[in-house]
Amino acid sequence: MVDQIDAIFQADDYGVHYPDSRGRFGPYGGKYVPETLIPALEELEDIHATAMQDEDFRTELNSLLETYVGRPTPLTHARRLTEHFGGPEIYLKREDLAHTGAHKINNALGQALMVKRILGKNRVVAETGAGQHGVATATACALLDMECVVYMGSVDMARQAPNVFRMRLLGADVREVSSGSQTLKDAINEAIRDWVTNVPDTHYLLGSALGPHPFPVMVRNLQSVIGREARRQMLDPSTGPGQLPDVVVACVGGGSNAIGMFYPFVMDPGVRLVGVEAGGRGIDSHEHAARFADPKMGRLGVLHGTRSYVLQDEDGQIALTHSISAGLDYASVGPEHALLRDRERAEYFYCTDEQALAGFELLCRQEGIIPALESAHAVGWLPELMSDVSSDDVVLVSLSGRGDKDLDTVMAELSPGH
Amino acid sequence: MTGVERIRSAIANRQGDTTAAFMPYFPSGFPSRPESVAMMRSMADAGADLFEIGFPFSDPLADGPTIQAATHRALLNGMKTRDCLDIAKELRDAGITQPFCAMSYYNPIFNYGPDRFIEDAVRAGFDGFIIPDLPPDEGQEMEEACREAGLALVYLLAPSSSRERIELVTSRSTGFVYLVSVLGTTGARASLPDYLTDLVAQVRADTDTPVCVGFGVSNGVQAAQVASIADGAIVGSALVKAADGPDGADAVKSLARELARGAHGH
Known part of the structure; x- marks a missing residue:
């Protein structure tokens, strides 16, 4: 398939053209x-x-x-993960299989x-x-x-x-x-x-x-190849379930895998879009990178050239963040996510270090896939989704990268013989 | 007089073929809060014509290592936005009459609330603002609020600026235009670039607003060179470096004298 970037200017917008000419x-x-x-x-x-x-x-x-x-990357039906939760059918978009191991x-x-x-x-x-x-x-x-x-x-x-x-x-x-x-x-x-x-x-x-x-x-345009492929693979009965997903889940640091996955689904009103931020050691600990989840520190601000939600102290100094995953350990979030959230087109939740490690282990054991700790946040959040969905539903998870790079971190966290 | 008028008049007082205003930048709260006040007072005595009072920020992306380290130390010293405003007030109370520009990145101002910030800045004795990460494209709001308060909002130009950008910035900048002399971050440099004379001429051709040159000016000779082509010489890193030594206070005072002599043409 040689249609990777053809649709960039077709999967257009959500009502009005964004960004505007000033980049807003x-x-x-x-x-x-x-x-x-x-x-x-x-x-x-x-x-x-x-x-x-x-x-x-x-x-x-x-x-x-x-x-x-190596595009298109595969869509994998996660049968044992699905069985484990006893709920909706779960599909994984395998960006971990792209050359260099991530999106x-x-x-x-x-x-x-x-x-x-x-x-x-x-x-x-x-x-x-x-x-x-x-x-x-x-x-x-x-x-x-x-x-x-x-x-x-x-x-x-x-x-x-x-x-x-x-x-x-x-x-x-x-x-x-x-x-x-x-x-x-x-x-x-x-x-x-x-x-x-x-x-x-x-x-x-x-x-x-x-x-x-x-x-x-x-x-976003360059990454939206993820969502365009995934959407086509979901709809095609030979590569997926033959229907659109009910929920799409992706981890959000700066937000490039998430926006790349979400964007082609934005105009599908039946598809719930869920971003998962890094909850670190919990919101109350203030050691996290959950810009949308902490009303005290996560406020509108300007960092690195863009206006968005920024974790900062009461004096406008940028806060030190923490996440077990280096890729999510950032004080601000891409501006388009802030807009999608305002418009209630996407929802944002968080997953703590502990939950992410549980998600990491789960995917290793159930599917034989070692995910990046970033992507493990999307998997680690799935238990929270389960009470909200029925077994007829279909969930698509963005597996943004593979976990080889994280083995040292994970080894230090998980006890031997675990 | 409004803040804009005070700035214009301080620069006009020094305008001449070989003279210009000497405009030191100094970070508030560095090396310590009282020392920063004392050093600015000594620079006022040494002939400073206008002060750029630095507000510290955790992520100073337009600054080189010297000012990064100094503002970081100011933050460790517990300096808040409110403290920087108070320092200006303290200097005013001590009888310093030179115009003050607050030099801050945008986030601390945005977080404080631009309107409230301007109000408190006026009360503290500020005359204008320099915000390195707020180009005119994003400055509308701040600009209107400054206009109402009579304060200057100084925009910057750089060697990479196109004809269109020069026109835009010179038409919108108030008080003066801050011309960044080199591509890069703040910091002392061995010599001024060869293209500087042409660059200044190009900007000046477009505007009556004074053009002041900063980034890389670090000694009396360079200040004199700038004075022969522009309306003001801005010096930051060299003064910060001087302040950091064991005899910081003396070193700052003697460098400030040298810079003032260079800029003032004697």
Whole structure:
């Protein structure tokens, strides 16, 4: 199937066109950046529009997605998980089987190709939390012969060591960020500082559906291949149940796998969309990354160029977050999620570290699939869904990545012989 | 006089072919709260024409390592938005009459409530604001509130700015235009870029609003170079670095003197 990006401008909107010309999703989004970066963002808007209409570009990206990334990724009927819950039929969208082991490659390859072919820039900087986006970016840069610098917080480098090594094997220059909380938000700060300094020949390959316009819409468009494939596979009786899902569940850090999965279903009013945030050690502990769940700390704010919900203290300083999963450990959330939530088109819940670990183990034992700790949040939340659904229902879960990178973390948490 | 008028007049007082205003940036609460007040007072004596008083933020993405470290320390010292406003008041009470611009990232202001922030800033003695992550595209609300209060909202330009951006920023910036001299973050640099003269000329051709140059200005010679092409020389990191040593107070005072002499043409 070579239709991976064809529908990007067709799966349009929910009533009005979002984002608007200023990059706003209702009251969210925008472009809160130093003036130095404005020309680069304007240029990016142009090439994004050009690329999506450009036949040659689309053909090349489609072909890479098919022959290099391995798309379409399968839809798996999780029979033993279904049996375990004794409830609705559960299907898994297997982004863990995409090349490099997570959905991040869809965006990394798309942006890198855009920048290389249309803009002619040859240097890329990126941030990474779990390392999945860093690995995906390093991979795209190796493939397209581009220079790659990845910024990563010291804390994340320690807990995702295999991915650091992977990036270096792929030729990336991985730079440790030891300022602030030494996690994803600080890596983004540092990537932006590099971009400001080297903007004429450098592209910032942002890994999630956040940041200043046009990143949220560009990343969403590149990731919506997940939802488009899944929707088709669900509807086709030879690949799925032959019907739309009743509920779609995805984990939400910055929110790129979730928005990529949700977007093609937004116009299907019967499909419930559920995002699962990182509940860390619980909302009351204040050690979490659940922007929508904590009314005290999760308030409207501006971080990294976009207006959205931000975990912050009473003085507007960005809060330190915690999640067992590095990829969800971020203080803000993509602006389109904030709008979907306001419009009650998507609902957001959270899953604690403990629940995520339970989800992790469950999927290993029941399905023989080791999920990324990020994706384990979507699985770990399923028990809470069960009281709300009937056994006739069909649930689609976005399995955004595989868990090899998390084995050290999980080993430390689960007792031996467990 | 309104805040905009006070800023314009302080800059006009120094305008000349080889002279310009000396405009120090200093983070409130660094190295400690009382020391930051004392250092700004000594810079006022040394010939500062306008102060940019820094408000700390946890994620200062336009700042280089020197100011990052200083504002981080201010946060560890417990500085809140309210404390930074109080510092301005303290300086006013001590008889400092130079105009004050609050230099803050947008989130702390947004969180405080822009209207309430402006009201309290006026009360504390501020004349304007510089918000590095609030370009004119997002500044409408803040701009209207500032206009009503007579305060300046200073926008920035950079070497990457297009013709259209120069026109937009010069038409919307009040008080002065802050011209960032280099691509990059704040920080001292060995020399000023060769293109600076042309860049300043290009911006000045478009506007009567004064054009002040910052990022990378760190000594008297550079201040004099800026003075011969622009209306103000903004210095931050070099002063912060000076303040951080064992004889911080003296070092700040003597660097401020050198910078003022450079900018004022003697």
